[in-house]
Amino acid sequence: xxxxxxxxxxxESKSSNSPPSxxxxxxxxxxxxxxxGVTTFRELVExxxxxxxxxxxxxxxxxxxxxxxxxTCPRRWGxxxxxxxxxxxxxxxxxxxxNKYPDKTQTNNYKLFQGVSSRGDxxxxxxxxxxxxxxxxxxxxxxxxxxxxxxxxxxxxxxYDEIIKQVKHAINKVYIRHIYLMNSFNxxxxxxxxCLLYTSD
Numbered sequence: 001x002x003x004x005x006x007x008x009x010x011x012e013s014k015s016s017n018s019p020p021s022x023x024x025x026x027x028x029x030x031x032x033x034x035x036x037g038v039t040t041f042r043e044l045v046e047x048x049x050x051x052x053x054x055x056x057x058x059x060x061x062x063x064x065x066x067x068x069x070x071x072t073c074p075r076r077w078g079x080x081x082x083x084x085x086x087x088x089x090x091x092x093x094x095x096x097x098x099n100k101y102p103d104k105t106q107t108n109n110y111k112l113f114q115g116v117s118s119r120g121d122x123x124x125x126x127x128x129x130x131x132x133x134x135x136x137x138x139x140x141x142x143x144x145x146x147x148x149x150x151x152x153x154x155x156x157x158x159x160y161d162e163i164i165k166q167v168k169h170a171i172n173k174v175y176i177r178h179i180y181l182m183n184s185f186n187x188x189x190x191x192x193x194x195c196l197l198y199t200s201d
Contacts, residue, residue, distance in 0.1 A: 041085040
């Protein structure tokens with residue numbers, strides 16, 4: 001019998017410093033994954049678990065003195081979402097038949113930028129709502145402008161006639177959404193003095 005002591009047994013345990021498994025990596029990515037396939041700014045804010053607030057782009061857009069702005073980026077770089085963000089901020093919100101809401105502070109768009117969504121309150125107001133350089137202009141611009149936004153992404157057909165049909169459908173949707181402008185025009189025709197500023201010699 002040998003008197004040589006046997007080597008001590010080493011208990012194997014998982015160290016906290018050990019690299020995460022493939023499954024845990026996938027689970028972590030799924031928990032913080034941003035919304036995929038959304039087409040509107042509202043969807044991105046309400047559905048994404050990882051949302052980077054770029055609403056100060058609205059401030060920069062309004063400060064730009066150019067008469068026209070051309071936005072060029074590769075596909076999937078957020079052009080459509082950012083344009084929709086600007087539209088959501090500026091546009092006069094109307095109901096399904098094109099009637100303007102009398103109190104814009106009760107509209108979904110106004111509430112969204114103030115940190116309140118239809119799916120519950122957000123953690124904070126969006127940046128544009130509490131920016132020091134813009135706070136005095138927020139109510140001046142938010143929800144005060146007709147925004148003509150025509151989306152042709154569904155105009156994908158196999159024939160010229162079908163494409164024209166989809167283009168007409170897209171334009172018709174925009175017309176219905178801005179029917180309140182026609183109502184305002186009719187009121188001006190009926191009573192011009194109530195809407196126009198007159199001066200006398």
